[in-house]
Amino acid sequence: MICMGSFVDGLKLPDDLKNLDNKQLAIVAAEIREYMIQTVADNGGHLAAGLGVVELAIALHSNYNSPFDKIVWDVGHQSYPHKLLTGRWKQFNTLRQRDGLCGFPKPSESLHDPFATGHSSTSISAALGLAKARDHLGENHKVIAVIGDGALTGGMSFEALNHAGHIKANLTVILNDNKMSIGSNVGSMSAYLGRIRSDPKYSRLKKDYEHFVSRVPLIGKKLIDSTEKIKGGLKYLIVPGMIFEELGFTYLGPVDGHNIGSILNILKQADKITGPVLVHIVTEKGKGYQYAENAPEVFHGIGPFDLSNGLPLKKKKMPTYTDVFGNALLGIARKNEKVVAITAAMTAGTGLKKFSKEFPDRFYDVGIAEQHGVTMAAALAAGGMRPVFAVYSTFLQRAYDQVLHDVCMQNLPVVFAVDRAGIVGEDGETHQGLFDLTYLRSIPNMTVMAPSNEDELQHMLFSAFSQEEGPVAIRYPRDKAKGLELMEPALIPHGRGILLNKGEDLLIIAAGTVVNFAVDVAEKLFWQGIKAAVINARFVKPLDEELILNWARKCGCVLTVEENVLTGGFGSGVLELFEKKGITIPVKRLGVDDCFIPHGTRAQMLEYCGLDTEGIYNAALVLADIKAVREIT
Numbered sequence: 001m002i003c004m005g006s007f008v009d010g011l012k013l014p015d016d017l018k019n020l021d022n023k024q025l026a027i028v029a030a031e032i033r034e035y036m037i038q039t040v041a042d043n044g045g046h047l048a049a050g051l052g053v054v055e056l057a058i059a060l061h062s063n064y065n066s067p068f069d070k071i072v073w074d075v076g077h078q079s080y081p082h083k084l085l086t087g088r089w090k091q092f093n094t095l096r097q098r099d100g101l102c103g104f105p106k107p108s109e110s111l112h113d114p115f116a117t118g119h120s121s122t123s124i125s126a127a128l129g130l131a132k133a134r135d136h137l138g139e140n141h142k143v144i145a146v147i148g149d150g151a152l153t154g155g156m157s158f159e160a161l162n163h164a165g166h167i168k169a170n171l172t173v174i175l176n177d178n179k180m181s182i183g184s185n186v187g188s189m190s191a192y193l194g195r196i197r198s199d200p201k202y203s204r205l206k207k208d209y210e211h212f213v214s215r216v217p218l219i220g221k222k223l224i225d226s227t228e229k230i231k232g233g234l235k236y237l238i239v240p241g242m243i244f245e246e247l248g249f250t251y252l253g254p255v256d257g258h259n260i261g262s263i264l265n266i267l268k269q270a271d272k273i274t275g276p277v278l279v280h281i282v283t284e285k286g287k288g289y290q291y292a293e294n295a296p297e298v299f300h301g302i303g304p305f306d307l308s309n310g311l312p313l314k315k316k317k318m319p320t321y322t323d324v325f326g327n328a329l330l331g332i333a334r335k336n337e338k339v340v341a342i343t344a345a346m347t348a349g350t351g352l353k354k355f356s357k358e359f360p361d362r363f364y365d366v367g368i369a370e371q372h373g374v375t376m377a378a379a380l381a382a383g384g385m386r387p388v389f390a391v392y393s394t395f396l397q398r399a400y401d402q403v404l405h406d407v408c409m410q411n412l413p414v415v416f417a418v419d420r421a422g423i424v425g426e427d428g429e430t431h432q433g434l435f436d437l438t439y440l441r442s443i444p445n446m447t448v449m450a451p452s453n454e455d456e457l458q459h460m461l462f463s464a465f466s467q468e469e470g471p472v473a474i475r476y477p478r479d480k481a482k483g484l485e486l487m488e489p490a491l492i493p494h495g496r497g498i499l500l501n502k503g504e505d506l507l508i509i510a511a512g513t514v515v516n517f518a519v520d521v522a523e524k525l526f527w528q529g530i531k532a533a534v535i536n537a538r539f540v541k542p543l544d545e546e547l548i549l550n551w552a553r554k555c556g557c558v559l560t561v562e563e564n565v566l567t568g569g570f571g572s573g574v575l576e577l578f579e580k581k582g583i584t585i586p587v588k589r590l591g592v593d594d595c596f597i598p599h600g601t602r603a604q605m606l607e608y609c610g611l612d613t614e615g616i617y618n619a620a621l622v623l624a625d626i627k628a629v630r631e632i633t
């Protein structure tokens with residue numbers, strides 16, 4: 001068991017930080033880095049972002065009194081140093097493992113996590129809510145949001161800045177500017193921050209201005225103070241961060257985010273100011289681990305790796321579904337120049353890296369802006385293009401209304417490549433893709449497909465572009481593909497499933513890669529004398545009614561299997577079909593209960609949900625028994 005940190009061992013954290021000098025704080029920083037790097041090398045996780053905020057986390061916990069004061073980390077992937085400083089040192093090596101520490105802030109894990117995060121750009125809204133609750137209740141703690149420059153590209157953060165400035169809320173927003181989202185950051189705001197960061201003129205002018213006016217007798221100090229309130233004018237030209245000032249915030253910075261003393265000074269300054277304050281700190285993603293500094297995108301989120309050279313421990317033998325999607329899309333885009341691809345800050349994660357290189361003019365990274373991305377896709381389609389929005393299932397949730405109102409209501413041919421659908425594994429409950437079948441199949445005009453293997457995935461993508469005329473979603477998991485040889489892309493007829501196994505005792509209908517488990521289960525059942533038919537649904541919407549009804553009638557009982565919540569999912573669709581057709585045979589639906597699924601490996605959590613071969617087999621046996629009893633009585 002690794003639990004390094006010999007200096008830290010003798011401390012009571014976070015309180016003792018207040019008694020340490022800068023040199024000792026630097027030792028704490030070094031021990032945090034060492035432990036974080038070792039743990040992520042063992043368990044995998046988000047490394048580069050956390051390494052960049054070690055000094056910030058120390059300064060925050062030295063300056064404030066958590067959990068009395070509330071610190072909200074945006075996204076929360078960078079919260080490891082915070083976790084280490086707030087009573088979780090001993091358990092830290094269980095990070096992201098089943099029953100171990102979560103990779104994101106989680107109030108049920110610690111009082112020091114006042115608000116759960118995982119999805120981007122929520123921290124300022126959360127901090128504002130906490131600050132206003134404090135004011136309503138007559139309490140007096142501080143509230144601090146830490147948000148990255150990437151998360152600042154998300155619209156919600158602007159909505160919150162706009163509101164917090166308007167109501168002059170007392171809160172501090174720390175803008176952690178490392179120039180990076182997962183990859184390079186995009187957009188005008190990022191460029192603006194870059195100008196503040198890199199142009200010494202800004203800082204010099206600010207200092208010169210303050211120096212100049214402070215020397216004007218009597219009115220100088222007043223002038224500086226009142227300039228805070230003057231919009232436009234001289235200050236507009238010379239004060240960095242004016243955009244934040246215009247939104248009602250006092251802007252402080254930029255300061256070096258790896259200098260604990262400087263951060264402490266600016267936090268103390270911020271604490272004296274009434275109303276919302278934005279503190280701009282500049283950090284380096286991956287700081288302190290050479291390989292992460294050199295390749296922050298690779299070390300944003302990484303599997304277990306070799307500490308000595310930063311290389312992954314598990315060599316990639318099999319392509320992932322993401323890889324197959326990326327390659328298949330390239331093939332389609334080469335033949336159809338109307339195909340354009342959109343990502344919301346997930347170019348690599350969604351498999352669009354190659355596309356972005358080969359077709360830079362047909363590729364849009366919109367920033368962490370799923371809502372904008374979807375509406376833009378809708379309009380690209382309205383204007384005659386064939387857009388694909390590649391997105392993780394969990395992040396598409398944010399753009400539900402845009403999918404419904406802008407894409408589906410106009411029946412526009414947007415392809416949604418819904419990656420990380422189903423159980424995602426170690427990232428846990430904020431990242432599970434367990435709702436998309438429900439939220440997509442409930443929208444009129446939407447076609448929803450789920451491939452059972454990578455070959456089917458590329459046929460579905462091909463069909464989506466060549467045959468479908470309205471919106472299409474293809475959902476696939478965060479997993480290695482099966483290693484099949486890929487055939488020439490071919491059309492999958494709209495709404496047609498496929499019978500994989502004949503049988504007369506029980507019908508298993510599965511959607512997605514769980515189809516493979518269903519086939520194994522049918523074989524196991526066969527040796528128990530139960531003949532199970534298996535249908536690969538392929539389409540979750542529209543269902544292949546004829547095929548399903550035909551075999552359901554033959555078998556007399558049905559087991560549905562899906563990697564989605566049961567509420568309103570694929571199995572619900574089958575039940576709705578049976579209700580419509582007056583079929584009253586026993587049906588058992590397997591999927592995820594009405595709860596949030598925590599972290600663990602994908603295999604562990606599939607088992608936990610009863611969605612592995614064993615779980616499906618047991619459910620099939622119970623169902624076969626029910627049918628047998630029914631037949632006797």
Ligand SMILES: Cc1ncc(C[n+]2csc(CCOP(=O)(O)OP(=O)(O)O)c2C)c(N)n1
Binds near residue numbers: 178285
């Ligand atoms: C709504 C949403 N979309 C996408 C993501 C995936 N994501 C996690 S961190 C991240 C980049 C965040 O960049 P930044 O805020 O600058 O933090 P850094 O990692 O650079 O410290 C992205 C896109 C997410 N968590 N939430």
